[in-house]
Amino acid sequence: MPSYLTAPRSRPGPRRRSLLTGAAGVASAALLAGCTDSAGSDTEESSAARRLRAAAAKDSRELLGRYDAVLAAHPSLAGRLAPLRSEVKQHADAFAAGRAPSTPAATASGSAAPSPSAPAGPSPSVPADPGDAVRALAKAERELADRRGQALLDAPAEEGRLLASVAAAGAAHAYLLTEREGDK
Template sequence: MVRAAALLGFVGATAPVTGCGLFDGEPDPPPPPDPLAPLITGALDLAARYDAAVAAHPELADRLRPVAEAHRAHAAELARVTGTALPSATPTASAPATDPGAGTATATLGGLREAEQQGREAASRAAAEAPAGRAALVGSIAAARATHLEVLR
C-alpha cells in the first residue's frame, strides 16, 4: 500500500508538467533574434553603400574599397560569433532612399560619413550592452567605424 501511495504521489507530481506544453508535441517557440543581428545587417548595408559609391565614382575606389571589405569582415565575424548565416546576396542600403553613389563625390562622401556615424553609434551602444565575451569584438567594430570616418574626410 505504501508503494502504491508513493507511485501515485510521483504521478501526481509529474501530471502538471505534462500539461504545460513540454511533452504534448507542440514545437518550441523560435529563439529570439541575437541582439547583435542588426550589426550584421548594418555592416552589410554599409559595404553595399561603399560598393555603390565606388561604382558611381571610380576615382574613390582605392580609398573606399578597403572600408567596404572591413565591413564585410565585420559581418562575417559577427555571423560566426552569433551562429547566424550571412545572406547569400548583399542587402541594399536601407537609407537614404536615393542611390548612395548619386551626386558629386563630395556629396557621396558626406552620405557615407553620416551612415558611418550612425553605424559607429549603433556599435558603441551594442558594445556597452553586450556580454563580456562579445564586448571586445563589438567595441573594436565601433573603433573601426570611427577610423572609417577619418578616411571619409
C-alpha cells in the same frame, strides 16, 4: 630667439587625439562589460548574443551595400574606398560567423576589390557629386559607430569586445573619409 610654436590647425572635424580618445572610451566600456556579472541564465545570454550579432551583421551588410553603391556610381573612388569596404565586409563576416575580424595587416595585404556579392535589398541612393557621396558614407560610418557604442553597454562580454572593436574601426573610417576635406 626663434619661436617654436606652430599655429593651430583650423581643419574641421575630429582631431586624431579626439578620435583616439573616443576609441579608448569605447574599448574601456567593452572591458567593463566583460567584467560585469551575468544576471541572467546562460540561455538568455546566448540568445541575446545571437540577436546582437544578427543585428550587427545586418548593419554591416547594409553599410557594405552603401560602399558598393558609391563604388558603382563613382568608380574613381575605388582606390580610396576599397580598403575601408574590405574591412566593413570583414566586420559583417565576423558578426555572422561569431568570430573576431582578422588583423588590419591581413586586411591590407588581402584583396581590397569589391566582391560581386552585394547585400540584398534596395540600393541606397548615391549623391551625384563624389565628395557628397564620400561625406554620406562618413556620416553612415559615424552613426553606426555611435549606435554600436551605445549597444555595447548592454552586450555580453564577448560580443561587447567585438562590438567595441568594430565601433572604433567605424569611427576611424569616418575620420579617414573626412580627413581629405581639411587638406583642401
